[in-house]
Amino acid sequence: MESQGLFEENKVKINKKNYFISVVAPAYNEQDNIYPFYERVKKVLDDITDKWEIVCINDGSKDKTLEILVELNSKDNRVKVIDLSRNFGKEIALTAGLDNCKGDLIIPIDIDLQDPPELIPEMIKLWEQGNNVVYATRIKREGETFIKKFTAYMFYKFINKITNINIPRNTGDFRLIDRKVLDSLKELRETHRFMKGLFSWVGFNQVSLPYVREKRFAGNTKFNYWKLWNFAIEGITSFSIAPLKFATYFGFFVSLFAAVFAIYIISKTLIYGSDVPGYPSLMVTILFLGGIQLITIGIIGEYIGRIYNEVKHRPLYFIKNKYD
Ligand code: UDP
Ligand code: MG
Numbered sequence: 001m002e003s004q005g006l007f008e009e010n011k012v013k014i015n016k017k018n019y020f021i022s023v024v025a026p027a028y029n030e031q032d033n034i035y036p037f038y039e040r041v042k043k044v045l046d047d048i049t050d051k052w053e054i055v056c057i058n059d060g061s062k063d064k065t066l067e068i069l070v071e072l073n074s075k076d077n078r079v080k081v082i083d084l085s086r087n088f089g090k091e092i093a094l095t096a097g098l099d100n101c102k103g104d105l106i107i108p109i110d111i112d113l114q115d116p117p118e119l120i121p122e123m124i125k126l127w128e129q130g131n132n133v134v135y136a137t138r139i140k141r142e143g144e145t146f147i148k149k150f151t152a153y154m155f156y157k158f159i160n161k162i163t164n165i166n167i168p169r170n171t172g173d174f175r176l177i178d179r180k181v182l183d184s185l186k187e188l189r190e191t192h193r194f195m196k197g198l199f200s201w202v203g204f205n206q207v208s209l210p211y212v213r214e215k216r217f218a219g220n221t222k223f224n225y226w227k228l229w230n231f232a233i234e235g236i237t238s239f240s241i242a243p244l245k246f247a248t249y250f251g252f253f254v255s256l257f258a259a260v261f262a263i264y265i266i267s268k269t270l271i272y273g274s275d276v277p278g279y280p281s282l283m284v285t286i287l288f289l290g291g292i293q294l295i296t297i298g299i300i301g302e303y304i305g306r307i308y309n310e311v312k313h314r315p316l317y318f319i320k321n322k323y324d
Contacts, residue, residue, distance in 0.1 A: 021051070024094065025111040026056075026090050026094050029063045030111045033111050033219060036217055044118055048120070053102070056082070056097075057093045058081060058083045059084055082100055082323075084319060085319065088317050095193060105178055106179075108177075109173075110172070112217055113216070116211060116212075120176070132178050132205045133175060134208075135206065137168060138212070138213040148228075156168075162236065167197055168208060180204065194234050194235040197238055243299045
């Protein structure tokens with residue numbers, strides 16, 4: 001029995017892969033998740049290869065996240081820590097990690113253990129079959145409210161309708177990408193970064209891997225509804241100018257309606273003469289048009305604001321310290 005166990009062990013060793021894996025995890029106030037995350041990821045990676053790193057990005061945390069990460073780095077220097085100069089938000093934090101990892105295969109993942117690292121071997125299998133991107137699609141979301149699921153559903157439906165890239169539904173940043181994809185991705189330096197969209201936009205062979213999304217291990221989500229709403233607008237404006245077209249067509253539509261209405265009023269006046277009343281309809285028309293004008297100006301503003309931010313060409317982030 002024992003010799004068989006040894007044999008099994010050797011077999012695993014012989015089968016170990018020769019490529020370097022980078023797991024990239026942004027962290028913002030995640031002190032209680034770091035060690036459990038590390039333990040689970042380490043176990044999975046050790047089974048696959050001896051060449052791996054976990055790149056953790058401290059996104060300006062206010063709790064003990066950085067201290068714990070640095071401590072972990074001193075114990076196991078395969079855990080690299082990038083300490084950003086302040087909180088830049090998840091998309092930028094992830095970008096910082098992607099810019100600073102050296103793997104042949106790169107896996108962005110959340111540090112709260114909502115994305116099960118045990119999926120990584122399956123991702124690698126799919127990659128070996130010739131896919132460049134293996135994205136994990138949630139078939140079930142544990143611990144999320146109905147409203148969150150419903151709004152997420154509506155968002156994906158909408159964004160896929162108005163953009164011509166395919167942003168997969170129920171898919172976060174958890175995925176495996178290979179070096180080729182990462183190098184392409186690194187050329188996209190826009191300030192407004194909707195990572196899921198960028199991952200799709202680069203193309204290559206992409207395949208979905210279904211999984212059940214777990215509850216957060218500890219702590220709370222950093223995304224409230226206001227943030228999610230803004231995130232959705234970011235996604236839409238980053239990948240589509242359809243709202244601008246909507247403004248134009250809506251303008252045409254209202255003008256057409258106004259023309260028909262004008263003909264009606266002129267004919268009515270010619271036939272029946274003019275009567276003074278008409279205040280309510282006048283008021284409604286003015287308010288309606290005023291509203292439409294403000295909305296369309298707002299839509300234009302959303303884009304102009306983003307142009308403004310992009311033309312500044314600021315660096316995406318600053319690194320305070322690196323622990324290699
Ligand atoms: N995160 C980050 N910076 C932020 C907000 C979040 O790096 O400003 C990280 C966070 O630590 C976690 C991941 O992004 O690893 C996803 O965040 P969260 O779990 O709050 O989002 P949810 O899973 O609820 O969508
Ligand atoms: Mg989470």
